[in-house]
Amino acid sequence: MAKRISFLGPSGTYTEEAATRYDPEASLVSCSTITASAQAVISGDADEAVLPIENSLGGAVAETLDLLIHQGELQIRGEIVLPIHHCIMAKHDTSPADVTVVYSHPQSLAQCRAYLAKNYPNARLIASLSNSAAVGEMQSSEETAAAIAGRRAAELYKANVLDLDIEDNPSNATRFVVMAHTDSQPTGTDKTSLCFDFDRDAPGTLVIALGEFANRGINLNKIESRPTRMGLGRYIFMVDIDGHRQDAKVADALAALRGLASMLKVLGSYPREVSSSI
Amino acid sequence: MAKRISFLGPSGTYTEEAATRYDPEASLVSCSTITASAQAVISGDADEAVLPIENSLGGAVAETLDLLIHQGELQIRGEIVLPIHHCIMAKHDTSPADVTVVYSHPQSLAQCRAYLAKNYPNARLIASLSNSAAVGEMQSSEETAAAIAGRRAAELYKANVLDLDIEDNPSNATRFVVMAHTDSQPTGTDKTSLCFDFDRDAPGTLVIALGEFANRGINLNKIESRPTRMGLGRYIFMVDIDGHRQDAKVADALAALRGLASMLKVLGSYPREVSSSI
Numbered sequence: 001m002a003k004r005i006s007f008l009g010p011s012g013t014y015t016e017e018a019a020t021r022y023d024p025e026a027s028l029v030s031c032s033t034i035t036a037s038a039q040a041v042i043s044g045d046a047d048e049a050v051l052p053i054e055n056s057l058g059g060a061v062a063e064t065l066d067l068l069i070h071q072g073e074l075q076i077r078g079e080i081v082l083p084i085h086h087c088i089m090a091k092h093d094t095s096p097a098d099v100t101v102v103y104s105h106p107q108s109l110a111q112c113r114a115y116l117a118k119n120y121p122n123a124r125l126i127a128s129l130s131n132s133a134a135v136g137e138m139q140s141s142e143e144t145a146a147a148i149a150g151r152r153a154a155e156l157y158k159a160n161v162l163d164l165d166i167e168d169n170p171s172n173a174t175r176f177v178v179m180a181h182t183d184s185q186p187t188g189t190d191k192t193s194l195c196f197d198f199d200r201d202a203p204g205t206l207v208i209a210l211g212e213f214a215n216r217g218i219n220l221n222k223i224e225s226r227p228t229r230m231g232l233g234r235y236i237f238m239v240d241i242d243g244h245r246q247d248a249k250v251a252d253a254l255a256a257l258r259g260l261a262s263m264l265k266v267l268g269s270y271p272r273e274v275s276s277s278i
Numbered sequence: 279m280a281k282r283i284s285f286l287g288p289s290g291t292y293t294e295e296a297a298t299r300y301d302p303e304a305s306l307v308s309c310s311t312i313t314a315s316a317q318a319v320i321s322g323d324a325d326e327a328v329l330p331i332e333n334s335l336g337g338a339v340a341e342t343l344d345l346l347i348h349q350g351e352l353q354i355r356g357e358i359v360l361p362i363h364h365c366i367m368a369k370h371d372t373s374p375a376d377v378t379v380v381y382s383h384p385q386s387l388a389q390c391r392a393y394l395a396k397n398y399p400n401a402r403l404i405a406s407l408s409n410s411a412a413v414g415e416m417q418s419s420e421e422t423a424a425a426i427a428g429r430r431a432a433e434l435y436k437a438n439v440l441d442l443d444i445e446d447n448p449s450n451a452t453r454f455v456v457m458a459h460t461d462s463q464p465t466g467t468d469k470t471s472l473c474f475d476f477d478r479d480a481p482g483t484l485v486i487a488l489g490e491f492a493n494r495g496i497n498l499n500k501i502e503s504r505p506t507r508m509g510l511g512r513y514i515f516m517v518d519i520d521g522h523r524q525d526a527k528v529a530d531a532l533a534a535l536r537g538l539a540s541m542l543k544v545l546g547s548y549p550r551e552v553s554s555s556i
Contacts, residue, residue, distance in 0.1 A: 054505070054510070056505050056509050056510045057507050058340070059505050060503075062337055081510060171507070171509040173509065173510050175510055198556065201555045202556070203492075203555035204492040204498075204555075206488065207485060207488045207489050207491075207492040210484065210485045211485050211489075213485075214481075214485040214486075219481050220485070222511070222513060223484070223503055223515075225337075225338075225500065225501055225502055227333070227334050227335060227336070227337050229334065229335050230334075230449055231451065232332070232334045232451050232552050232554075233499065233500070233552055233553065233554030234554060274510050276479070276510075276511030276512060277479045277481035277483075278476065278483065278484045
């Protein structure tokens with residue numbers, strides 16, 4: 001039986017594209033929010049969920065980080081890096097010169113700002129809830145409209161692609177995590193995600209905590225902070241390190257960190273697709 | 279002449295409330311975006327700008343962080359902490375039992391979710407662009423509407439407050455920064471904000487960099503990471519430390535950090551209103 005993967009819909013979103021790239025055979029379950037995608041796995045309606053976690057231009061996706069921190073049932077078992085290439089599309093009888101309005105998600109409009117200013121200087125830009133919704137709005141618009149979305153949305157909605165790769169910054173990419181009831185077995189090139197916090201007023205503890213990794217030669221990939229919801233100035237730290245939680249030196253470092261932190265949650269170990277060293 | 283302070287409008291937003299608390303005598307300049315508020319200071323239309331930078335529940339305000347990183351003309355010269363207390367308000371002839379729709383900014387609706395579920399279980403929730411806009415939409419609605427906004431919005435729009443302090447989490451507070459052409463003189467209880475990044479693949483450098491503060495007994499208040507826009511896995515770190523950039527040990531630590539970082543920008547020193555130790 002094909003694996004069932006939940007994703008942030010509707011059909012044609014970049015999250016669906018990431019899910020398809022991750023497992024072309026999977027049966028996809030469209031969900032209306034990131035939280036609902038994870039809930040589908042918890043309730044058994046899906047086997048795995050694909051969630052956007054960071055974009056190279058926009059930064060962290062707060063809803064996914066908060067979900068990882070506050071839920072306790074799912075683990076990260078994979079990551080997917082998807083280069084984001086925007087297309088501008090219209091109905092088949094539309095000529096670019098006649099376009100008076102362009103629909104897209106606000107983040108996509110922002111990522112194509114220079115292209116639009118050059119090529120569609122007089123078009124009004126209208127925000128849609130998703131890139132897929134933008135294509136639908138373009139098709140039902142009473143004006144001569146265009147929409148910005150991925151190539152997959154153009155195929156699904158049978159729209160005519162006017163131009164490809166219109167993003168201003170060619171390094172536009174989104175990282176997704178795959179969540180499930182269990183994480184992954186060691187492969188030799190893995191990454192582990194974790195979150196932790198400290199009691200109030202523990203000066204220098206963050207440096208000591210990060211030192212537990214550095215001193216063991218464990219590479220730190222990223223660090224994010226999120227509010228604890230207990231007042232300003234209290235944070236939960238989210239860290240990605242190289243290595244699997246079953247690796248001896250990673251297990252050692254996590255044990256040492258457990259002694260420093262008031263909360264430590266290992267969010268999962270999984271094969272890494274992208275690495276960096278900070 | 280009264281100081282001119284630009285803020286994210288329209289009138290009645292929490293940012294306006296923060297600006298008024300910071301300087302009750304100031305003449306306020308309403309701007310339509312965070313970037314426009316800063317631009318008003320650069321162009322000379324305002325003396326200072328008040329910008330939201332983090333909320334105790336929602337976390338960092340990415341637009342403000344990116345503005346701080348990518349602009350080079352303004353410095354942070356102050357911070358303001360505003361407790362956020364939401365009110366629910368309606369027209370004077372509206373009875374709470376008749377309310378069928380509630381307007382507010384999505385973040386405010388989320389912050390009052392439990393209250394609304396208990397007290398307005400059948401009302402539809404509709405997103406507005408700002409709390410102030412929500413009050414206007416409530417007043418021109420054809421349905422029996424209510425709106426969630428601050429007490430100041432109720433006064434400005436002469437709405438009837440149905441209930442006070444309806445936020446689910448009482449520790450809801452927003453921190454704002456005050457930006458101007460210069461930062462502040464030392465007061466003895468100051469904070470310094472800075473941002474920096476490293477060349478690609480510099481393992482352990484973040485720990486060494488933060489150690490420059492910890493080893494000198496300089497307290498770290500917070501750390502945020504933002505994308506460099508040069509691809510996944512490259513980050514700019516934003517750090518708040520205790521002390522003024524003119525303090526000898528802070529100046530020493532900044533000099534040491536300059537030797538490690540490929541970019542270091544001191545965003546300003548200013549009297550601190552809130553402190554924490556990580």
